[in-house]
Amino acid sequence: MRLSKILGIEIVEIGPVERLVSACGSTLAIYLVFCISAYSLPTGNIIGVIASMGATAVLLYAVPMSAFSQPWPVIAGHSVSALIGVSCARLIPNPAIATACAVGASIAAMHVFKCIHPPGGATAFTAVMGGELISDLGYGYVFYPVLLNVMVMVLVAVCVNYPFKWRRYPSVFAQKTNQAKVGGADISQELHSRIIFAMRSLDSFVDVSEEDLVYLANTVINNMPGQNQTIGKAFK
Numbered sequence: 001m002r003l004s005k006i007l008g009i010e011i012v013e014i015g016p017v018e019r020l021v022s023a024c025g026s027t028l029a030i031y032l033v034f035c036i037s038a039y040s041l042p043t044g045n046i047i048g049v050i051a052s053m054g055a056t057a058v059l060l061y062a063v064p065m066s067a068f069s070q071p072w073p074v075i076a077g078h079s080v081s082a083l084i085g086v087s088c089a090r091l092i093p094n095p096a097i098a099t100a101c102a103v104g105a106s107i108a109a110m111h112v113f114k115c116i117h118p119p120g121g122a123t124a125f126t127a128v129m130g131g132e133l134i135s136d137l138g139y140g141y142v143f144y145p146v147l148l149n150v151m152v153m154v155l156v157a158v159c160v161n162y163p164f165k166w167r168r169y170p171s172v173f174a175q176k177t178n179q180a181k182v183g184g185a186d187i188s189q190e191l192h193s194r195i196i197f198a199m200r201s202l203d204s205f206v207d208v209s210e211e212d213l214v215y216l217a218n219t220v221i222n223n224m225p226g227q228n229q230t231i232g233k234a235f236k
Helices: 001-009 017-040 047-062 071-089 093-111 119-129 132-137 140-161 186-203 211-224 226-233
Strands: none
Touching: 017 140, 047 119, 047 132, 071 093, 071 119, 071 132, 071 140, 071 226, 093 119, 132 140, 186 211
């Protein structure tokens, strides 16, 4: 087995434009988050908040098509985690147990509400261990700075990614139209249904958007003209 596969090294090459957009978009977003947070928290206390938003920036601007990066997981993931984190901080006196419960319960809640967003764990952690000033904010921490910061980051992601048709955000707006054809017949709808069934059969979260999976499958089928007859039989 190749070492690159064991280490999980990405095999898809990303062009310079993608890298530049990712870097510039995240720079702008984090600068705005820093300014917003500075109004409510002193510099020493915004470290935890900025840390979780920094992780969100990686998803929103480096992989905007990721299932983790879509608006609902970003907004709800942070908000639910912040709410749980504040509750654990108030109800559980032991910091270690409160922190562990906050992160664990946040993950469970994100599964339930279908809003898995990895940086949400850091938001819950910060609610417990972020210091006295964050503790004093109480449930206000959920709305400001967390929710306000998240809304700003999502809005910036929409604006930064909009000029690039292939990476418009949210992913549903990205122009990736490609219909699967077999023998002149459009099988995209059937293919879509089968992909959804296959994803659900895994019983595990797959970090690829539904639209991207359909697009990739359509592209594979459309570039296998010699296999059209075999593929066509599979859909009968």
